[in-house]
Amino acid sequence: xxxxxxxxxxxxxxxxxxxxSLPSLEAAPQRTxxxxxxxxxxxxxxFQEVIKPELFENNPKNCSTLWYKFASSFMYKDPCNxxxxxxxxxxxxxxxxxxxxxxxxxxxxxxxxxxxxxxxSKTYTTIRDQLAVYILKxxxxxxxxxxxxxxxxxxxxxxxxxxxxxxxxxxxxxxxxFASKVRGTVHLMLxxxxxxxxxxxxxxxxxxxxxxxxxxxxxxxxxxVSNLGSTPVEECVTGSVARLxxxxxxxxMAFHCDLNNRSIRHFQCVDAADHKGxxxxxxxxxxxxxxxxxxxxxxxxxxxxxxLDGVVITHLLxxxxxxxxxxxx
Amino acid sequence: xxxxxxxxxxxxxxxxxxxxSLPSLEAAPQRTxxxxxxxxxxxxxxFQEVIKPELFENNPKNCSTLWYKFASSFMYKDPCNxxxxxxxxxxxxxxxxxxxxxxxxxxxxxxxxxxxxxxxSKTYTTIRDQLAVYILKxxxxxxxxxxxxxxxxxxxxxxxxxxxxxxxxxxxxxxxxFASKVRGTVHLMLxxxxxxxxxxxxxxxxxxxxxxxxxxxxxxxxxxVSNLGSTPVEECVTGSVARLxxxxxxxxMAFHCDLNNRSIRHFQCVDAADHKGxxxxxxxxxxxxxxxxxxxxxxxxxxxxxxLDGVVITHLLxxxxxxxxxxxx
Numbered sequence: 216x217x218x219x220x221x222x223x224x225x226x227x228x229x230x231x232x233x234x235x236s237l238p239s240l241e242a243a244p245q246r247t248x249x250x251x252x253x254x255x256x257x258x259x260x261x262f263q264e265v266i267k268p269e270l271f272e273n274n275p276k277n278c279s280t281l282w283y284k285f286a287s288s289f290m291y292k293d294p295c296n297x298x299x300x301x302x303x304x305x306x307x308x309x310x311x312x313x314x315x316x317x318x319x320x321x322x323x324x325x326x327x328x329x330x331x332x333x334x335x336s337k338t339y340t341t342i343r344d345q346l347a348v349y350i351l352k353x354x355x356x357x358x359x360x361x362x363x364x365x366x367x368x369x370x371x372x373x374x375x376x377x378x379x380x381x382x383x384x385x386x387x388x389x390x391x392x393f394a395s396k397v398r399g400t401v402h403l404m405l406x407x408x409x410x411x412x413x414x415x416x417x418x419x420x421x422x423x424x425x426x427x428x429x430x431x432x433x434x435x436x437x438x439x440v441s442n443l444g445s446t447p448v449e450e451c452v453t454g455s456v457a458r459l460x461x462x463x464x465x466x467x468m469a470f471h472c473d474l475n476n477r478s479i480r481h482f483q484c485v486d487a488a489d490h491k492g493x494x495x496x497x498x499x500x501x502x503x504x505x506x507x508x509x510x511x512x513x514x515x516x517x518x519x520x521x522x523l524d525g526v527v528i529t530h531l532l533x534x535x536x537x538x539x540x541x542x543x544x
Numbered sequence: 545x546x547x548x549x550x551x552x553x554x555x556x557x558x559x560x561x562x563x564x565s566l567p568s569l570e571a572a573p574q575r576t577x578x579x580x581x582x583x584x585x586x587x588x589x590x591f592q593e594v595i596k597p598e599l600f601e602n603n604p605k606n607c608s609t610l611w612y613k614f615a616s617s618f619m620y621k622d623p624c625n626x627x628x629x630x631x632x633x634x635x636x637x638x639x640x641x642x643x644x645x646x647x648x649x650x651x652x653x654x655x656x657x658x659x660x661x662x663x664x665s666k667t668y669t670t671i672r673d674q675l676a677v678y679i680l681k682x683x684x685x686x687x688x689x690x691x692x693x694x695x696x697x698x699x700x701x702x703x704x705x706x707x708x709x710x711x712x713x714x715x716x717x718x719x720x721x722f723a724s725k726v727r728g729t730v731h732l733m734l735x736x737x738x739x740x741x742x743x744x745x746x747x748x749x750x751x752x753x754x755x756x757x758x759x760x761x762x763x764x765x766x767x768x769v770s771n772l773g774s775t776p777v778e779e780c781v782t783g784s785v786a787r788l789x790x791x792x793x794x795x796x797m798a799f800h801c802d803l804n805n806r807s808i809r810h811f812q813c814v815d816a817a818d819h820k821g822x823x824x825x826x827x828x829x830x831x832x833x834x835x836x837x838x839x840x841x842x843x844x845x846x847x848x849x850x851x852l853d854g855v856v857i858t859h860l861l862x863x864x865x866x867x868x869x870x871x872x873x
Contacts, residue, residue, distance in 0.1 A: 250589035255812050257586030261580035335639075335660050335813050386680035477817035477825075481810040484823075488806035496806075528868055536861045 240467035245373070247357040247366045254284050258350045266349070267472035270311055276346065284308050289381035290365040294358040294372055296382045299388040306392045309347040315340060317399035323419040325406045325440070332404075332482050339402060342393045357381055387422050400434040401427060405456065407441035407474060410448050415454040422463075429467035437472040441477050450474055568645040574702070576695045584611050587679045591644040595678070599640055605675065613637050618710035619694040622689035623701055626710045628717040635721045638676040639686055644669060644727035652748040653735045654769070661733075661811050663780035668731060671722045686710055716751050723755035729763040730756060734785065736770035736803060739777050742784040749791075756794035769808050 226261045248254060259278035263271040284305040289297045320339035322329035333339045342348050358371035358381045374380060403419065405412040414420060427435075436454065440449040449456055451472035477494065484493035571622050577583060580632040588607035592600040613634040618626045649668035651658035664670045687700035687710045703709060732748065734741040743749060756764075766785065777786055779799035789799045806823065813822035 248589070248593040250586065253582070254586045254590050254594075257579065257583045260577070261583050263621045264577040264579060265583075331664050332814075335664060336812075338815060390741060477822075478814050481545050481813040481817055481822070482664075485661075486667060486809040488810055493806075493810070494825055496823055532861065532868060536865070539857055539861060 227374050242510060245356050247278060247368050247371065249287040249368050251357060251368075252282060252286070255285065255350055259346065262346050262349045267346075270313075270498045274311075276309065276311075281305065281309055281350075286365070287530065288385070289357070289359040291361060292359050292381075293361055294381055294463055296378040296379050297359075297384040298379070298411065299384045299391075302385050302388040303392070305389060306347055309345070309350075310392075311346055313340065313396065315397045315399070318402075319397045319399075320402045320404060321419055321423055322404040323406075323413065324409055324415045325404060328440075329404050332479065335482070336478065338478070342389065345389075345393060347389060351385070355382065360464065361460060373544060390418050390422040391426050394423045397427065398431050401432045402436045404438045404440060404479075405449075407439035407447035407449050408445060411455050412439065412449040413459040415458070424466075427466070427468070434470065434471065435463045437470070438476055438479060439472065439474045440483070443483055443487055449472060547657075559743065574685050574700050576697050577701065578697050580686060580697075581611055581615070581696065584614065584679055587695060588675065591675050591678045599642075603640075605638065605640075610634065610638055610679075613835060614692070617714070618686070618688040620690060621688050622690055623696065623710055624706040626688075626713040627710050628713045628720075629710070629830075631717040632721070635676055635717060638674070638679075639721075640675055640786050642669065642673060642725065644728070645727045647731075648726045648728075649731045649733060650748055650752055651733040652742065652746045653738055654733060657769075658733050661808065665807065665810070667807070670716065674718075676718060680714070684711065715747060719747050719751040720755050721799040723752045726756065727760050729765055730761045731765045731767060733767045733769060733779075733808075736768035736776035736778050737774060740784050741768065742788040744787070753791065753795075756795070756797070761797065763798040763800065764792045765797070767805055768803045769812070772812055772816055772819045776803060798814060 225429050256278045259276065259281055263275060263278075285302070288305060318339050320329065320333050329341070330343065333341045333343070343352060356371050358367050359365060360367045374383060377383070393417060399508040437451065437457070437459070437481065439449065439451060448454075451474055452460075456472065460472075463470045479544075480492075480494060484490065487493060585607045588605065588610055592604060592607075610704065614631070617630040617634060647668050649658065649662050649670050658670070659672065662670045662672070673679060685700050687696050688694060689696045700711075701709060703712060706712070766780065766788070768776065768780060768785070777783075780803055781789075785801065789801075790798045809821075809823060813819065816822060
């Protein structure tokens with residue numbers, strides 16, 4: 216999964232500016248927050264005491280221990296030479312049960328959108344429902360340094376020239392760890408308006424897909440999403456997605472794919488409801504109900520009801536349309 | 545605004561179970577979290593250092609001072625006899641600039657839905673964008689007691705028999721405080737499937753509306769939202785909303801109202817995309833573009849293209865429909 220740091224890294228390659236309804240999650244400053252240890256511990260407490268108390272009642276995690284194991288992974292180390300494996304001790308300590316069956320959503324290249332979508336839709340869970348990620352989700356930059364103090368609160372290196380950064384190393388290990396916990400059908404959201412929806416150097420390709428296997432996850436369902444109002448650059452059976460299909464099928468997993476499914480389209484349309492790429496109020500009324508469920512109403516009391524003749528004519532035209540469409544399928 | 549505690553209080557009156565796509569924000573336990581002071585301070589730090597650093601760079605808040613002022617409002621006090629005014633010192637200390645012009649959303653009776661909607665849509669801001677509320681948003685239950693210890697970590701009284709609870713008193717004062725900061729057109733979301741969409745004993749009616757005035761907020765725009773697939777119980781010009789209109793106009797403010805606006809409908813439809821109350825893919829193609837922007841595609845490569853004849857017949861029927869509909873307006 217291309218997590219936050221990766222999305223920043225790819226910003227120059229993938230322009231998502233046209234993906235209407237992308238939420239404006241502000242970029243955090245590129246430095247370790249001054250209160251990082253305290254924020255870390257408090258979020259760990261909050262997750263266990265307020266967000267998911269039912270998961271930890273009989274098996275509470277010691278948040279100070281978690282901080283110690285986490286910080287040991289990168290403190291006093293060259294900020295561009297952190298080993299992914301060094302986070303494993305922290306990940307083992309933070310590990311907890313999570314129901315992932317048939318509802319895990321991965322993504323690549325459209326982080327903010329998927330975070331907002333899965334935070335709202337009840338259909339999916341993501342890596343962000345894990346304690347280790349909840350703790351870090353708003354503090355997405357941190358780094359250490361070889362000398363004192365143990366962490367660098369002034370400036371962390373960018374991702375371009377620093378592939379083994381403290382943050383990058385964490386996400387690689389976390390992605391691998393999470394992939395081992397996932398069960399059933401796995402979902403993946405890809406940007407159909409990108410010329411390389413599936414990138415073979417993405418975290419999904421390098422750290423997640425290799426750790427999925429047919430026994431635990433027999434099926435991958437790709438959801439391609441294009442910008443509103445533009446023709447998809449990539450679709451389910453062409454380009455980089457065809458390559459993904461090949462890789463998935465080589466693992467013995469089944470491959471499914473849809474383009475702009477209606478749930479995701481509705482989500483894109485929340486802040487662009489009048490866009491012509493959005494589903495519209497039905498032109499033809501639902502004959503069983505006599506009218507559309509949707510109506511706009513002014514406080515002046517207009518109700519827009521047609522006369523009986525109008526309803527009959529609309530129904531007649533719609534009937535012809537429906538008959539024609541069903542006969543042509 | 546009917547904030548979390550109020551929505552809990554009203555749960556027996558207002559059944560929102562049919563409001564499809566309501567997010568399942570789990571109810572927090574009815575007690576002060578054990579780590580409340582630490583969570584409070586860390587969220588205060590996080591808001592200033594990570595979420596909105598630009599607002600506090602030149603005017604940082606001391607989070608320990610904020611905790612002291614907040615806790616003094618209810619610690620060592622009868623948990624059912626907390627005065628709203630006691631929180632004012634904390635609210636003054638936590639106060640900060642916020643652009644509210646024409647985009648503040650209030651709500652009454654559908655808290656979880658509005659929280660999710662405004663968290664995603666870029667159109668609105670809410671009381672939750674204030675530091676004081678960010679700090680408390682996931683810790684929505686707290687209380688003190690007259691003896692030691694200063695806070696009660698075991699059980700806080702329910703809202704039914706405790707109108708001056710620590711939590712209720714906070715929200716009343718916070719609502720009043722926030723109302724004084726709001727400018728321009730004010731929005732209000734109401735549940736059109738409730739028999740009393742506007743309640744004269746709601747926090748909106750008692751603590752927010754009275755603190756809005758024509759000079760700062762010349763207009764109230766009500767957005768009525770009904771459950772998908774059910775006829776609204778209340779609409780813009782009838783019942784309790786007519787009473788609200790009367791109160792608003794008596795203050796010299798203008799009153800506007802819509803029912804099931806398309807942005808909100810799309811949001812409701814994310815987890816119910818096939819519901820017949822949801823906007824659908826267009827039956828009639830956009831003639832200028834030759835086809836609909838939306839399409840479903842299977843990985844087998846079906847593309848569903850009509851033959852040229854099919855396109856012509858569809859366009860002809862849709863043309864008649866469009867001509868008829870435009871002539872009947």
